[in-house]
Amino acid sequence: MSKELSYTIEEVSQLLKVSKLTLYDLVKKGELPVFRIGRQMRIDARDLDAYITNQKTNQIPKASPPIVQRNERKDSKTLVISGQDIVLDILGKHIEKRSAYKTLRSFTGSLNSLISMYNGECDIVSLHLFDGDTGDYNLPYIKKILVGHPYILINLLSRKAGFYVKNGNPLNLSTWTDLNREDVKLINREKGSGARILLDEQLRINEIPFRNIKGYEQEETNHLSVASSILTGIADVGVGIEKAAKMVGVDFVPLITERYDLVILKTAGTMQLITAIKEILSSPQFQSEVKSLGDYDTSQTGKIIYET
Numbered sequence: 113m114s115k116e117l118s119y120t121i122e123e124v125s126q127l128l129k130v131s132k133l134t135l136y137d138l139v140k141k142g143e144l145p146v147f148r149i150g151r152q153m154r155i156d157a158r159d160l161d162a163y164i165t166n167q168k169t170n171q172i173p174k175a176s177p178p179i180v181q182r183n184e185r186k187d188s189k190t191l192v193i194s195g196q197d198i199v200l201d202i203l204g205k206h207i208e209k210r211s212a213y214k215t216l217r218s219f220t221g222s223l224n225s226l227i228s229m230y231n232g233e234c235d236i237v238s239l240h241l242f243d244g245d246t247g248d249y250n251l252p253y254i255k256k257i258l259v260g261h262p263y264i265l266i267n268l269l270s271r272k273a274g275f276y277v278k279n280g281n282p283l284n285l286s287t288w289t290d291l292n293r294e295d296v297k298l299i300n301r302e303k304g305s306g307a308r309i310l311l312d313e314q315l316r317i318n319e320i321p322f323r324n325i326k327g328y329e330q331e332e333t334n335h336l337s338v339a340s341s342i343l344t345g346i347a348d349v350g351v352g353i354e355k356a357a358k359m360v361g362v363d364f365v366p367l368i369t370e371r372y373d374l375v376i377l378k379t380a381g382t383m384q385l386i387t388a389i390k391e392i393l394s395s396p397q398f399q400s401e402v403k404s405l406g407d408y409d410t411s412q413t414g415k416i417i418y419e420t
Contacts, residue, residue: 117156117157118147118154118155118156118157119154119155119157119160120152120153120154120155121135121136121153121155124155124160132218132219132220134233136192136216136218136233137192137233138163139153139190139216140190140192140216143163144159144160144163145159153216153217189212189213189214190213190214190215190216191204191207191213191214191215191216191235191236191385192215192216192217192218192233192234192235192236193215193216193217193218193234193235193236193237193238194217194218194219194220194225194228194229194234194236194237194238195217195218195219195220195222195225195237195238195239196219196221196334196335197238197268197353197355197372198355198405199268199269199402199405199408200217200238201217202398202401202402203236203268203389203392203393203398204217206392206395206397206398207385207388207389207392210388210391210392211384211385211388213385218234219334220304221301221302221303221304221305221306221308221333222237222238222239222240222241222304222305222306222309223241223253223304223305223306223309224304224305225237225238225239226239226241226253226254226257226258226375227257227304229258229375229377230257230258230261235376235377235382235385236374236375236376236389237374237375237376238268238372238373238374239253239254239306239372239373239374239375240273240306240310240370240371240372240373241253241306241309242306242309242310242313242368242370243313244313244314244316244317249370249371249373250265250371250373250375250417251265251417251418254375254418258375258377261377262377262378262379262420263375263376263377263378263419263420264375264376264378264386264416264418264419264420265373265374265375265416265417265418265419266373266374266375266376266389266390266393266414266415266416266417267371267372267373267374267393267412267413267414267415267416267417268372268373268374268393268413269372269402269408269409269410269412269413270369270370270371270372270408270409270411270412271353271354271355271369271370271372271407271408271409272353272354272364272366272368272369272370272407273307273310273351273352273353273354273366273367273368273369273370274351274352274354274364274365274366274367274368275349275350275351275364275365275367276338276339276342276349276350276351276352276356276357276360276362276363276364277342277348277349277362277363277364277365278342278343278345278348278362278363279361279362279363280363281363281365283295283296283348283349285348285349285365286365287367288314288315288317288318288320288367289318289320290349291315291320291325291349292320292324292325294326295348296326296348296349297326297327297347297348297349298325298326298327298328298330298347298348298349298350299327299330299331299332299338299341299342299346299347299349299350300327300328300329300330300331300332300350300351301331301332301333301338301350301351301352302331302332302333303331305333306370307335307338307351307352307353308351310351310368310370311351327347330347332350335352335353335355335356336356336359336360338350338351338352338356339352339356339357339359339360339362340360342360342362343360343361343362353370353407354366354407355405355406355407355408358406358407369409371412371417373417374389376389378419378420390414390416393413393414394413394414398413399413
């Protein structure tokens with residue numbers, strides 16, 4: 113592996129056939145060194161080789177250590193923030209200014225991130241999970257997954273979600289039922305992402321079999337890639353947020369306002385973090401930075417949506 117100078121987390125994930133969250137956990141525990149180039153975290157090829165060699169030479173079975181929630185480790189000064197929105201970079205910067213924590217980003221979809229939090233692999237998870245039965249966001253999923261865990265749900269922002277379409281919207285796409293047309297090809301998001309759940313819930317509500325949707329099985333892993341697929345003509349429509357449409361340069365058809373929240377487990381080790389995040393989200397400076405990006409509503413930012 114040493115032919116390459118360094119790897120991204122995603123490249124190492126593919127090489128070792130493990131999830132990115134597993135690698136983030138190794139980084140948090142200090143077992144795998146990393147360095148940063150701007151926003152991107154990279155792993156030196158020599159450090160990766162050393163880690164693999166160490167695992168090969170330490171195969172004598174050891175007694176299993178007691179299971180401890182990641183957030184209870186007093187020696188851990190690194191937080192994993194899971195989610196894709198660029199506002200999470202701003203949040204991480206403010207956390208580092210106000211505390212001794214260093215922040216790492218996991219660009220994982222909402223539902224998969226929530227499951228990782230249940231498994232102790234994430235510290236702050238951002239969510240935009242639509243529930244078709246209640247019309248609510250996030251809480252119905254949290255109550256089912258974080259069973260037995262105390263937590264707090266705080267609003268980060270609200271934003272528009274809808275269709276990415278070709279400029280001028282030549283197919284005149286305006287409702288979820290338009291996806292059922294034979295002349296429309298979709299580009300989908302990966303399973304476990306908020307955009308995928310929004311689409312699947314709307315198909316269920318509108319009684320549209322996913323097998324009817326041309327392109328349903330074709331997936332991308334982020335908003336920008338979906339929007340770019342529309343721009344390049346790979347597909348006619350995709351589901352995502354307004355900000356990405358403007359960044360890529362495609363038209364956007366708003367269909368729903370989604371509540372984008374943060375969930376944090378309440379433990380003895382996270383109470384100071386929760387206090388800091390409340391102060392950050394309520395601060396004029398943070399809200400001003402978010403507003404300057406455009407396309408975000410901060411009217412509920414910092415509001416406690418639910419707390420056990």
